[in-house]
């Protein structure tokens with residue numbers, strides 16, 4: 157770090173992305189990517205868009221907005237597109253938090269929320285999950301600031317119902333509530349339709365998980381026209397061309413190739429059930445997941461030991477070295493072959509323990 161860095165950034169650790177090692181071939185089950193490639197149609201549209209990269213991208217991403225609005229059952233005025241959903245979340249911290257408005261989120265959730273808060277120079281308050289790793293809606297009544305909820309939550313995989321989210325909205329009549337639906341396509345209930353009733357609800361979505369476009373970086377914010385106008389003010393103040401032309405085209409293709417999307421999501425759900433059963437057979441505690449990952453632990457072996465044992469055997473999983481999560485690892489749902497490889501590695505790890 158140099159002496160020139162704004163001191164605000166000197167006082168905290170930046171977000172640490174999951175490992176993306178290039179040193180050897182790993183089975184990558186650590187960052188919740190989709191194991192399947194993007195839709196061939198999405199790939200084709202992206203290649204076509206590449207032929208016109210001499211032009212700036214459309215700051216309003218009109219073609220994508222029109223397809224997405226139809227798909228989500230909202231108006232184009234209810235949508236904003238961003239460079240991954242991380243960017244819409246960042247915009248939301250900038251737009252809806254401030255000196256007198258801290259951010260409020262669970263003590264165990266997406267690790268980027270506290271980082272965004274600090275990067276934006278706003279305070280945050282963490283509300284503990286229950287013993288069973290659940291968000292308790294009542295704990296958010298009369299919250300002191302802007303509420304951020306990943307639903308389903310990460311890294312637990314547990315989801316609230318839309319009724320429970322609505323309770324939180326009702327119990328905070330003057331607060332913006334941001335619901336991060338990064339994983340909702342894998343089983344959770346969406347609250348998109350509630351934007352018609354609550355003009356302070358922002359729903360965020362990503363193409364990184366269910367649409368196999370993590371490397372393209374595409375996110376959506378869905379909200380009332382008022383909130384979207386606020387967020388666009390931020391976007392046009394910092395990066396109007398935040399969605400590049402190839403990514404926008406890939407997004408259109410991914411949304412239109414509905415059959416491909418549905419087939420992959422279905423396969424991932426089947427594989428999730430397959431892995432959960434295999435782990436439970438082997439004495440694991442598996443939290444109920446509505447996502448494309450499982451958060452699991454096994455009595456007698458720590459999360460760190462599991463993580464290292466898997467890595468030695470060529471499988472990457474995610475381990476969070478925090479007091480509360482040190483027994484757990486988070487395993488992304490891969491293909492059946494990848495999961496079988498992981499299960500064999502696990503049997504070797506437990507054999508070596510004896």
Ligand SMILES: *Cc1c(COP(=O)(O)O)cnc(C)c1O
Nearest residue numbers: 240241242266306310338362364
């Ligand atoms: C993956 C993830 C995101 C961010 O996804 P992008 O790749 O930036 O679109 C946001 N929230 C949660 C909870 C996630 O797991």
